[in-house]
Amino acid sequence: MTTTGHELSLLGWRDSLAADLPGGTVPARVARVDRGAAEVIAADGDHHAPYSARLRRAAAEDPVALPCVGDWAAISWLPEGRYELRQILPRRTALVRGGVSRDSRGGLSGDSQGQVLAANVDIVFVAEPAMHGDDFADLGRIERLLALAWESGARPVVVITKADLLGEHLPGLLDDVAAAAPGVDLHAVSALDGEGVEEVRAHLSGDATAVILGPSGAGKSTLVNALAGAEVMETQQVRAVDGRGRHTTVHRELVPLSGGGLVIDTPGIRRVGMYEMSQGVDMVFSDIEELSEHCRFADCAHETEPGCAVLAAVEEGELPERRLASWRKLQREAAWMARRGDARLRAEETRKWKIIHKSVRGRSRP
Known part of the structure; x- marks a missing residue:
């Protein structure tokens, strides 16, 4: 895809961000993140932009400072003929989950440092498959993802995917989900036959950006393809035994839709840790x-x-x-x-004071 200058507004650009652009830089939106670099969409097209040294140092101190899909970034043209991602512009919204680290026994434990899943998102589609193992949808997981969505500043919408699998049991499931998601729009979707897709697409008018969250096998990539009206994300064949497929997305990716709006597909989320979530x-x-x-x-x-x-x-x-x-x-x-x-x-404050005291003692020695 190649963009032109006036089309940046269709990617969600806000003129108020211009005041935060450093001199000698132009704006670009992060479409995909790789190690130490990002794929960005700028006014003159798509670019691979490695991170600046300053940005890498900031991210080493705080992982939340790392660029993520949906970010608006300041990029600058280097003499060697390529762009560099210098700075992340202020985020309107940020979907942040608690990090995961290994404890001394090798098990998983919560980390107070967060991980930004997506930024500058207007809508969070919480995708939950109609069937969860041998049971119906996982209401606890829906509640957890909704908490993450509300905390981000975006508006959550619950999408029950693969609704065709439930038949006469679907109304009962929707009642249970509605009770677990008060005040949240709820849609039943079967992306394979198009049921409910237009209702979901209606949330993406203009330059709205949505992210789809859910477990592996929820049909998130299939839903993205249905919203785009084209095969923009790879999916695996659905198994004939239980109607389930496996999610093949291994990275987050921003997809502009031809009918307006943008959607971020994500890998299946196995763990959703809390992060400053009240x-x-x-x-x-x-x-x-x-x-x-x-x-x-x-x-x-x-x-x-x-x-x-x-x-x-x-x-x-x-x-x-x-x-x-x-x-x-x-x-x-x-x-x-x-x-x-x-x-x-x-602990960080104590470490800083120790460094200051050590420096003062060094200067006071004869």
């Missing part, structure tokens, strides 16, 4: 937040307190016990990540 959890569980306003105690934890409106709703069947358990789990995880973040900041 408002997102509150938005997902707004029904529990509303119930808690009627608890006897303002600081009710909804465990064993007398006069708890949340527990009463569970006993009366108005609130699924599964949903309260999911709320508790995400609240604990968000609080743990917040404590990890505070501990990391304190």
Whole structure:
């Protein structure tokens, strides 16, 4: 694809970003990220732009500073005849999940440093296959991805893919998902026969950017192809036994759609860690937040307190016990990540002061 100057606005460019462009640079949008470089779309076309040394140093200090798909970047032309990605421009929205690291025993543990999955996104399509193993959709995973979406500043939309597999059970599943996603638009889609695709595409008018999140095999790449009206993402053959395919996307990629809008396809997400996520959890569980306003105690934890409106709703069947358990789990995880973040900041501050004191002592020696 080759773009011209006036088409940058169709890629989501905002004139307000021009004030943040360093001298001697032009804007470009990050379409794909490789190690130490990015594929970008600029006014004069597509380019491979390695990171500047300054940007690499910043990313070494904080992984969130790494360029990601959807970023607007400042690129500059070098004498050797290529572009260099010098700086990331301020993000309107950022989809950030908690990092994953190995502990001393070789297991996985949460990391207070986050990973940006996509930036400058207007809509997050939470894609969940109609069938989850031998059961229906995974409501807990939907809630977790919705929390991530709300926290980013984008608007979440739930898309139940492969809806044709459920038949008469689909209405019941949609009712369950709607209860787990209050205030969120919900669509049932079968990308293979086109059912629901136009309703999803309607969210992408103009220069809106969407990202599709979901597990492997959810049909995200198939959905991107349906939205694009062309085979822009590779997919694997669907198995005849259970109607499932395997997601072949191994990188995030920004895809401009011919009918307007842009969509970011992503690899299947196996783990969604919390990262500074309090408002997102509150938005997902707004029904529990509303119930808690009627608890006897303002600081009710909804465990064993007398006069708890949340527990009463569970006993009366108005609130699924599964949903309260999911709320508790995400609240604990968000609080743990917040404590990890505070501990990391304190450690960094201590390290800085040690360096200062060491420098002062060195200068004071005769």
